[in-house]
Amino acid sequence: RFGLEPWQLESVTAIPFLEQLSMGARTARTLAQWFAVYFFLCLVFLLTALAFVPVGQLCGRLMTRSPRLRAYGLNLLGSLAGVLLTLLASALWTSPIVWYAVAFLTLLLFAVPRRATLLYGFAAAIIAVVILAWPVQQSWQRIYSPYQLLELGYSDAGLMVIRAAGHYYQRVHDLSSPRANDDPRRRQVRDYYDLPYRVRPAPADVAVVGAGAGNDVAAALRGGAVHIDAIEIDPAILWAGRANHPERPYTNARVLPIANDARSYLRTTDRTYNLIVYGLLDSHTLLSHASSVRLDSFVYTVEGFKEARARLKPGGLLVVSFSALTDAIGRKMYEMLRQAFDGAAPAVVSAGYDGAVVFLQTKEGGFVLPPEALAETGLQDQSAHYRESSALVDVSTDDWPFFYMPRRVYPVSYLLMLGMVLLGSLFLTRTLVAERPRFGELAFAFLGAGFMLVETKAITELGLTFGNTWQVIGIVIAGVLIMAFLANAAVHRFDLRRPHVAYALLLGSLALGWLVSRAGGLPSTAAGRIASVALLTSPLFFSGIVFSTLLGARGSVAAVMAANLLGAMAGGLLEYNSMYFGFRFLYLLAMALYAVAWGYPLVRRLFPEPVEPVR
Structure with missing residues (x-):
């Protein structure tokens, strides 16, 4: 309400990363914009890191009061409890006020012994909650779904408008x-939504993928569909x-709404359909830079379109609508569908609504757009344009699912931001930590980096196997913590002292996972899913064995955890x-990090850490 004017926010809201398409946001082009946005990002990073410093210090002090393995186990149980509370809060659609209130209350429990500290803590917590609860735009209804912040408003015509993460x-x-045909704008919108049913009138079974608020479902009802499965994740x-x-x-x-x-x-x-319609699925905010720096949608991949093709009945039609803001993105979608349909190129129609481009292809391939489907509409046949386009693109696959990157290029523009994060971390470490990291804890840093890569790969592939819903992702993260606790x-329990067998099993399980991933993965049957879970979680278990074995032989659990967390941050980078290399490459990178950690004791014996003389 009392923030900067839009023109003043242009610099700090510009996107500094050039490798991916930025939908709904400007890209930084001038030195002033680059300086402003990087300064703002560094400031946010430093403030976020500083907020966790007291919590980290408290955690370190508490862990030093118990035996090392017991302290680590309790820490894992606390993390698991936090994940379960997050799942509960997400299921109840709670706002950040509830999340922060629970966190503040938990922290205040440690201030109970000192009355003055407790009073100051309560005052600070109340002020923070009031700031979070302060209304910003009262004309918009805020809903905190398990996935995102939604804001519901109404247009001048009284129809609902939805914003996500502050964007349309x-x-x-x-x-x-019937009066919709009298308004040229409404007629253009109706022509777009009714196109699939001009091509396939009155289909028996329809699946609307990305059903959203219901525009595509309403079009299917107007088109005479007998049964409609409306799939919407939120x-x-x-x-x-x-x-x-x-x-x-x-x-x-x-209509059968399906939240999945x-x-x-x-x-x-096991259902098959006469018509499958992708209704501008996630083509605005959710998969853009407005909400996430990383884009890894498994919906828009060659394998994803092949699975959609398999769900078509003989003669069935696949219709994919996408807001193609650049020719390269449209060409990429064209090539992906062509590969998914064994080289048969789709028909392409430009709709003129929200930048939508519609791709159509039948199960058997070779679809030809009937001229009468576009008669008396503002729709244009763009098949020849995309067939003859000279735009160079790389198609998205399950291993490289970055749809908004037209080409597979190394993310050079990220390096500057990552370098600034590392410099900020070094600044905080040298400023706030008197004790410098020791050479002896370096192995735990490599273990942390490798674990982060393995965890990322597990979450990615298990999400692909069971679905990228909030429940699945939460359960997977809880499963990671459970494996580490076990x-x-x-x-x-067994007083393990040597990690060599666990190291060998860890590297072997990673190598097996890489081979299976390279071969195309396991089938989506019940047995295949169970095998996928075992294959993806076993490296986490063996890595936990290695970490806990080495932890039991160390002196300071706080120093070990600090080195491990720094390594985890490096693994995230x-x-x-x-x-550039794809997710399968993470297997090889993790294997290299774990191999270095395994060979680290030999390096220490060859180059022992100098001992300071006693004065």
């Missing part, structure tokens, strides 16, 4: 009235569409290599 996301239309958007769409598509008996990840549903369902308990 969706709007609903009332196209059922339950809050389904609720908003059910409550606010003027055509009431989600209350129709012919689109890729997971198409992979696991490994720590095994070391404590190394994970950006997947933007």
